[in-house]
Amino acid sequence: MDLTPVIDGFGVVLEPTNLLYCLIGVVIGMLIGVLPGLGPAATIAILLPLTFGIEPVTAIIMLAGIFYGAQYGGTITSVLLRLPGEASSVVTVFDGHALARQGKAGTALGIAAIGSFIGGTVSIIALSLLAPIVASFALDFGPPEYTALALLGILLVSTVSSGDRLKAVIAACVGLLLATVGRDGFTGAERFTFSNLSLADGLDFVPIAMGLFGLGEILYNLEERHRAVQAPATVANVWPSRADLRQSAGAIGRGSVLGFVLGILPGGGATLSSLAAYALEKRRSKHPERFGQGAVEGVAAPETANNAAATSSFIPLLTLGIPANATMAVIFGALLIQGVSPGPQLVSQEPELFWGVVNSMYIGNILLLIMSIPLVGLFVRILRVRATVLAPITVLITLVGVYTVNNDVFDIVLVIVFGALGYLMKKLGFDPGPLVLAFVLGSLLEDSLRRSLLIFDGDVTGFFTRPISGVLLVVFILVAALPVLQGARARRRAVARPDTRELV
């Protein structure tokens, strides 16, 4: 493969502005990783309008930094305070905090940082190799292929997600319905617009994401009583011993691969892969009873996997234009704001953006590795900022921010409406993720399907006679049959589940 654009990409990252934004991104990421509640999807959604005035590549470098930075940050509070900052660090609590109690907090954090770095790096390299291959098929991706991809994406999102499957399907259906609002792009007919020109182009993605993820989460968190934070244990001896490294080498290797694979799958992502990696290590171990008592592998595996997954979930977005999880959906929105439509052409049409973002992840991971240990004390102190101070500021930023995207007051109303909806969904146990993803993929599905049928002159068999769409539809059918297989897998995973319930 031609390496010139890859090297040019490093040139892009090393521009001072981009380095600065990369640093800002990973620091914000670590911060919100430390704070329980506000996740990366919410933060990126809230910060979307800020990216408006900066170069696309710089903006995405920063947003990506927030995402994988949060995976690092979440570890710190899991280990030190038994308080997972992110859902993807929940399993790290078991052995991480046990190690901390044994006075080995430094070892746990060190192993987590090294694992995260390796997991992230493996994923970036795989991403770099895979993306140009997908991109070489770019022009073969026509409406029928996008139809099949969108179908598959929506199916995966609503069935593979970590929560209640029925609720995920309901949320996805609501998302699909919301996607139908607006002027029909094929006939010019109005659908659910109530003669309001603000709705003519459909509901905008940004206010929906900012409402559901941003405002909704802030409201929901206000309800939670905040525990008093005890002073963190002193962290010493960060470099893990040779024995610790040897012990966790296998876990890091397997975590990288598992995280990479699960991250690519729509609906997978960091949380699922950290759970799966932990379960895998526990099952493979000759002494499973050590898990929960301070096993280094129990920290290494999930932390490696969640970072690998955070990186690899960029693959479907950057190569196919299909967001694999909620955070990717928000980054998808950020690209659209910047006038970049993600898809197979991205690598060849915007090589600077693509390779700039991909290569920034190397730099970002190095920055995180350097920062994560010395800054632990500082980050933990941030936990003392009260929600009564933080929440109003965030709400204000959200509302001002959304207005600046389109200069439309209607968007502020949308954020509030979807904020209320997001709050109710969380309260009733619905994950807003499938809704947002189905909303994004819904218009792609409808438009591509109708385009395909126009091209095929109404002949549905056309989908199966084209190689790429044919294969994708076969995969779709296989995945639709997956619940049977999943039943078997759930029985096996039950082994790891008792501790999960105990701690969450």
Add this chain to the structure above:
Amino acid sequence: MTRNSGTRRWVLTGLGITLALSTAACGGNVGGGSDAAAEDFPGGDPVTIYVGQDPGGSTDLIARALADAASEDLGVPVTVENKPGANGALAAQELAGQDPDGHTLMVFNGSLGYITPLAVPEDEAIDIADYEIVTGVSQDDYVLVTAPSSGFATVDDLKNAGRPITFGTTGVGTGSQLSQELLFAQSGIDATAVPFDGGSPTLTAVLGGQVDVGSIQLGEAIEQIEAGELTPIVTFAEERPSYLPDTPTAVEAGYDVPVQQSRAVFAPSGTPQEVLDRLQAAFQAAFDSPEYQQFNEDNQLTPNEVSGDELREQWTSNLDSYRSVVEEYGIDLGGAE
């Protein structure tokens, strides 16, 4: 900064008041202080130009190029504000509600005035009679392109394809759709419209052979045409654009379908004539600047820097002629099937 002599200013203010009164009688919401403001426009206050499209698109770039140059002449900041939605109808609606004091303007897309009304229900169509026109700006040509692998090079090739043709459009109610619908109806080619979401996806679909042909704005396709990745079949200009001298126009090929994207600066109804004149002078200064002329060249735009009255005539006659030819051939822009 006002260069008018005292007497002339008074005459024009009088005109402005008369105009303001006449529109007030028609129920327009005229701000009370418009006559005083007209006297020494812009009077130190900034000017805002609405753009009904996303930042980065051609309309946005044109507005920004104009704003920079006009700001210099007016001596006040001129800012561009993007209010995307409904192909610009949202911004146009908002413009109509602003004080007619010359401080809020909009770069209008011609399609909004003379093509979209043919595709959307009557009560949603924008009527250019509801606005003042400051000046015409420029025109953008559409070109019918195909991938070289399709083997098509002329309209006759399409006619003799022996199968129905699929054509990509940049959306419903756009010049891209109208130009092709007219061409295929007049030449009796059996063709199906496949609407895409803007110029870039349409281009990709044509490049990948997903659709046989597509009509795209010249500036968006020129790079691929020069690289030999796209074959231009005809342009829909009235005469050959200087940027593509070797490609025949549809008129030359025997089909009467000139369709162009035109852009103009609009102001709310009731803006005093003196203010319009002052603005027109500022934009004229912008047109004359070498940077702006280079900008036109770089973006394959043909200047159409005509007066507001002339532009209104152009667009109204476009709407009339499109309406009659669309009716003649029974073309339904709203229904793509």
